[in-house]
Amino acid sequence: MSSVADKEVVVRTVDVVKQYGEGEAAVRALNGVTCEIFNGEYLSIMGPSGSGKSTLFNMIGGLDKPNEGSVFVNSVDIAQLTAKELAFLRCHTIGYIFQTFNLITVRTALENVTLPMLFAGLTPDEAEERGMKLLTTVGLGHRFHHRPSELSGGQQQRVAIARSLANNPSIILADEPTGNLDLKTGQEIIDLLRSLNQERGVTIISATHDHKMLDVSDRIFHIRDGVLALVETRDELDRSKATASGS
Amino acid sequence: MNQTQFKNLDPPLRVAWGQALASIRVRFLRMLITSLGVALGIAFFCSMQTLRLAPQKDSTQSPEQMQWLIGTSLVMCLVGVTNSMLMSVTERYREIGTIKCLGASDTFIVKVFFFEAILLGFIGSLSGAIIGTALMAITMLVLGNPPIFVSTLQVVVLGTSVGIVMTVLAAIAPAVQAARMPAAAALRMDI
Ligand SMILES: Nc1ncnc2c1ncn2[C@@H]1O[C@H](COP(=O)(O)OP(=O)(O)OP(=O)(O)O)[C@@H](O)[C@H]1O
Ligand SMILES: [Mg+2]
DSSP states (O other): OOSSTTOOEEEEEEEEEEEESOGGGOEEEEEEEEEEEETTOEEEEEOOTTSSHHHHHHHHTTSSOOSEEEEEETTEEGGGOOHHHHHHHHHHTEEEEOTTOOOOTTSOHHHHHHHHHHHTTOOHHHHHHHHHHHHHHTTOGGGTTOOGGGSOHHHHHHHHHHHHTTTOOSEEEEESTTTTSOHHHHHHHHHHHHHHHHHHOOEEEEEEOOGGGGGGOSEEEEEETTEEEEEEEHHHHHHHHHHHHHO | OOOOOOOOOOOOHHHHHHHHHHHHHHTHHHHHHHHHHHHHHHHHHHHHHHHHHSOOSSOOSOHHHHHHHHHHHHHHHHHHHHHHHHHHHHTTHHHHHHHHHTTOOHHHHHHHHHHHHHHHHHHHHHHHHHHHHHHHHHHHHHTTOOOOHHHHHHHHHHHHHHHHHHHHHHHHHHHHHHHHSOHHHHHHOOO
16 A cells, blocks of 8 residues: 555546636636545545535546546546446445435435445345445444434444445545544544455545544645645655654 | 446336335325325316216306316416426435435436336326316216216326326426436535
């Protein structure tokens, strides 16, 4: 993960520009972002509110199209994909986690986790078995038949994490996953994401305001006004921490 | 590198059916009100049709008046059904966006709304057709102008079919539009 030689690029963006609105009222949420994200790393995207984190999240996740530039996921230019192929990419390659959990309210925890598997063509029995395993992994095996409205925020986010893992994605995209949680629950979610990252090797890309995230991140992208202002690596973080505590 | 291979598969129909059923079960009260809207419109339509098909002894209403009444009932029905179905789609943009993130194709989303509309349309239209026809038939019976039984059956069948077709059409148009929208836009919609 940390050695330079085995760094494999999973996501690459090239001069991505995203503009909302037209003419006078136009807002450039992203103004030429070029970056590489490596397989198996835990990447945090930090920046002030309105700096473009969620917009970048949408671009990388194929949830929206850039006005200029390209996004490559596993070397595939996602602008070239048809709607069906994009659906396939979302189903198999990327797992999504949101600040507001976004569980399907009319379905139980288990059904939320198995739905993406049914999209992937698993039989209901296979899906249920895998779904229970994933719910157990995130520590919610006993609440599988509850609907989201009957779960706490932290529990809902755990279901969302289990769901994001449904089809063994290579990437998990998270947009402020701890934003609606208290400190302790937020820390638990961060620890869970980190352990999934280390045990399964899944790449985690997480937009965040949460400074607890810094401790577990391999790299940090700092975004300001739609540009990638600074990239910090683990080594640099540790060094600055050491000098800070030493002084 | 794990090169992604793209296969074009959609899950079996029962997955969309299951989602539609879950949605109706959990939002039962909401769905009941929606189908009540359908039922009211169709009841009005069917009662007018029953009146039209009745053997006219003393023509109190001219054919023009009758046509106008039936036209009005159809428009009322259409507005009611379209409004209910439009709302039931637009209040669920977030859910649509989320399901897209899980890998649903656009057609899957349309299928879910299609099944929901068929179920709602069937229940609402059938009950509305029976109530509307029966009320008018009883009224006419009381007034000493009994309707023909076979033609009341025809009216019920006609009303139910018109109601189902209308409900499905009214749901499909906004569902297609919502399914085609980029997932990010659907997720942002909050009303
Ligand atoms: N759909 C949209 N329509 C218009 N403007 C938008 C839209 N989405 C984002 N913006 C604008 O783009 C800029 C970047 O927004 P974005 O949501 O990416 O910020 P963010 O870094 O995620 O902020 P936060 O930390 O508050 O979530 C903001 O100025 C915002 O107002
Ligand atoms: Mg944001």
